[in-house]
Amino acid sequence: QKEVEQNSGPLSVPEGAIASLNCTYSDRGSQSFFWYRQYSGKSPELIMFIYSNGDKEDGRFTAQLNKASQYVSLLIRDSQPSDSATYLCAVNWRDTGTASKLTFGTGTRLQVTL
């Protein structure tokens, strides 16, 4: 069973600070990694994906991947109250044949305080 682990939180950060969200995964062969944001009662929406070791930046968001440590993180700079949501880490791995599967973590709840 492939596993994706996240701290459930809540992670509380003041407005304007950097929020750091972490995720570990069990399948060393996993190749692609996704961060989704989910507001309460809403559907997940993609924030970023990353395939290669290192950092990938998109606006206030930076995804970091370390395949040797099986670790992926999401940094949110200048956190805003509108960033308050649950952040889901998802890891893609190859299933039988040509199909691939996406396994989600249980999510980290982020609270940005005024």
Added chain:
Amino acid sequence: EAQVTQNPRYLITVTGKKLTVTCSQNMNHEYMSWYRQDPGLGLRQIYYSMNVEVTDKGDVPEGYKVSRKEKRNFPLILESPSPNQTSLYFCASSLTSGYLQETQYFGPGTRLLVL
């Protein structure tokens, strides 16, 4: 507008009464999937489909059926619902099921309560 739609959005039913949740996408995506989301358990895949007439079990398929007769539609069928199927259900689609999987786009969700 590119989107995944689900119906109904909310459903209250009783044990044993067959129901169908519809899912449709207008992006010509090959890959479609159903998930359920429960507190503390995250999103778990029920079934997926790589293309028309090609479906396979996900992690929690028991008690569910699916079909894929048309590319755009992927209904989820509960033949005899039970209270443990009370959950929030999401349909998702992506362009293909390649290993470096493209982004999955999620529908708005269907909240199901089985009494």
